[in-house]
Amino acid sequence: MAASPSRRDRTLSAHHRKKQPEQVRRALLDCAAQIAAEQGASAITIQAVAERAGVTKGGLLHHFDSKQALLAAVFEDLLDKMDQEIDRTLADDPASRGRFTRAYVRACFSDRLLGDRSLWGALSVAIVSEPALRALWSAWLDGRMARHAETDGDQRLVAVRLAADGVWLADMMEKDGGLKRYPQDFEVVLLAMAEGGN
Template sequence: MRRDELLDAAEDILCDQGSAALTLNAVADRAGVSKGGLLYHFNSKEALIKGMVERLIEDFDQLMAGQPGGSYTERYLGATLAAVRSGRLRRWAVVTGASGNLFLLAPLREAMTRWHREGLSEEPDPVASQIVRLACEGLWDVASHDPELNSDADLRALEARLRGLLARPA
């Protein structure tokens, strides 16, 4: 059993049943492994949640790095839309799992600070860039709860409008 499969099982439980249902036994059962197999990778529930937080940050950073040129905010928008379109909307599940534990949420808070501050002062219109970044957060949050809300055509229209906000003034 791979580490990612165990994290997937934990995220599925969080999405389907909420944080009260996240136990090591439940994750092992969902993943189809023994509790010992799970403990080999994650020796506690906190280590499991920490693994989910770390993976979420790493995945989004990779999405950012894979976006073509443009400003930081343009890449942030592209990465957000890629996350929404992929259906791998883990942020809500991870935050649910880590809620109530500031130590476990700290890396995600640090990443959010970085994602929302990085390059903002270098943007042609920092206020428009901040609006787009905040819209991305709203899009991701709503899509986490209702993945069927926006069709691909809706997402293309939202992307066009948000990119229009980032267009350099003539």
């Protein structure tokens, strides 16, 4: 039976490995997201993420200089994924009036059934308590509203989006209670309200 490599051998091997900063950064983001989904955003620590990703704390700090920077990057990554999901939904919706609102509602409801395993759910508390994350969210929403002001600016559609936000907030505050209070098929009600805008 071969002996496992010593710490010195692993360190030398890591030192001689070809550097792949984008892959390391991606792995760190994915590991941080997994930890958040499994244990909540408060479980994201430099040590926990570095260990899960198989890098040193120094290696992690090379990419993200603090826990807050790492958390912000995880949130930005999540917003990018939401953008992609919304863009796919927009492309499949033939009616322009209210198109963004319908895509937004679908995105808000897309992972509710995951409950505690939802990354959005895990980051919800952090969004409320971290000013930097709130600023990222506001900038994202302002950008989207500027792009879709002509098709999604009327008050009825604003009310539909606020209702979807309310469901998200209820889920965050009540966990399973939110799903009981506002069942998954409530999405259909909001989508119907968003049909045709005015």
